Structure formats: structure tokens, C-alpha cells
Amino acid sequence: MKIGIILTTTREGRVSDQVGNWLLEQSKAYSKSQFEIVDLKDFSLPILGEADPNNGIARWKEKLSELDGYIFALAEYNHSVPGVLKNALDYVGTEMANKAAAIVSYGAAGGARSAEHLRAIFGQTNTADINTHVLLSLFYDFENFTTFKPLDIHGTNLDQLFKSLDAWSKALQTIR
Numbered sequence: 001m002k003i004g005i006i007l008t009t010t011r012e013g014r015v016s017d018q019v020g021n022w023l024l025e026q027s028k029a030y031s032k033s034q035f036e037i038v039d040l041k042d043f044s045l046p047i048l049g050e051a052d053p054n055n056g057i058a059r060w061k062e063k064l065s066e067l068d069g070y071i072f073a074l075a076e077y078n079h080s081v082p083g084v085l086k087n088a089l090d091y092v093g094t095e096m097a098n099k100a101a102a103i104v105s106y107g108a109a110g111g112a113r114s115a116e117h118l119r120a121i122f123g124q125t126n127t128a129d130i131n132t133h134v135l136l137s138l139f140y141d142f143e144n145f146t147t148f149k150p151l152d153i154h155g156t157n158l159d160q161l162f163k164s165l166d167a168w169s170k171a172l173q174t175i176r
Ligand SMILES: Cc1cc2nc3c(=O)[nH]c(=O)nc-3n(C[C@H](O)[C@H](O)[C@H](O)COP(=O)(O)O)c2cc1C
Pocket: 009, 010, 011, 013, 014, 015, 016, 017, 075, 076, 077, 078, 079, 080, 106, 107, 108, 109, 110, 111, 138, 145
């Protein structure tokens, strides 16, 4: 299975890249699938409806299409998903349909509110969301809210998350 680890923020000084790189490392221990980082920053997506001839809309949609599943390294902005992610998902038609997605979120409350909003969006993209959810705390899993130093306690959840993602990605391939 080909799984994309989606970096959901693009701001200068973001930490989603640290979380995404950690997930890529963890995937080697927990899963046999093939993982890659998919960085929203690489696609230069304009706000939906804005004209921009050099945009990466087609590349973004192609990348989502070629993947069998996703893990969202998800930040929480104003109790919801980052605007840049919402905008990127507003381009999605059928690219994520009948595929599995897992959420690894971070924030003051583990990104829980953002994760619930993302699950609602998955309802519309026809994406099957994995129940097991890794919540990372800005207080306990980061130093000074900027340097990612995850606690060991996430191992059990990570194991279950990768297992479910492997199983559902494979199962859903059969109906596409
Ligand atoms: C615009 C903005 C809004 C934020 N709102 C929340 C919030 O509602 N809840 C929360 O837990 N953290 C919030 N934060 C703090 C972020 O969780 C923290 O800055 C995190 O590092 C953001 O992810 P990023 O570094 O990948 O951009 C907010 C940060 C920004 C920039």
C-alpha cells in the first residue's frame, strides 16, 4: 500500500514537518506499507477560485489519487483544521474516495477539536477514518512548544493505528 503522510501546515516555524518525519520513522517499525511525506507547501495551492497559472492543483490531485491511504499530521488552529488544509481539501473530488485515513494531531488539547472537524470533512470526501487516534500534547510532547520530543506512551496507539490503516487500505482497494 502507498500511504501519504500529509503535512497540514505551511507557516514559517511550523512543527508539522517534525511530526511528519517522526511518523515516517515510526512507519518502518510498525508497517509494511510504503510511506512518503506529502507537504502542502510543495503544491502552492491558491485559495479556491483564485487564478494562478503556476499552481500545483493538478499535481495535488494526482498525488492524492496515486495513494491508497493517508495519515494527517494535523495541527489545530482556532479549534479547527488549519485553513491551508481546508483549502487543499476543497479541491478534492473523488481522489480520496474509498480510501482510509488516520489522524495524528497535536495541540494544547492534543488537537482533538481539529481532528473531529477533519472527520466531518472525511464524510464528504468519502474517506474511511480510522478510529484510533494519536493525540500529541504541545505541553508534554514538545519542548518550548517547538521542539518535538514525543513521550514513549504513544507506542500502543501508533501500533493500532498503523495496523488499522494497513488493513483498511487493503480492504478498500478491492472496491475501487
Ligand atoms: C492561527 C493559530 C491558531 C491556533 N489555535 C489553536 C487552537 O485553537 N488550539 C490549540 O490547541 N492550539 C492552537 N494554536 C497553537 C498551535 O497548536 C501550535 O502553534 C502548533 O505548533 C501549530 O502547528 P504548526 O506549528 O505545524 O503550524 C494556534 C496556532 C495558530 C498559528
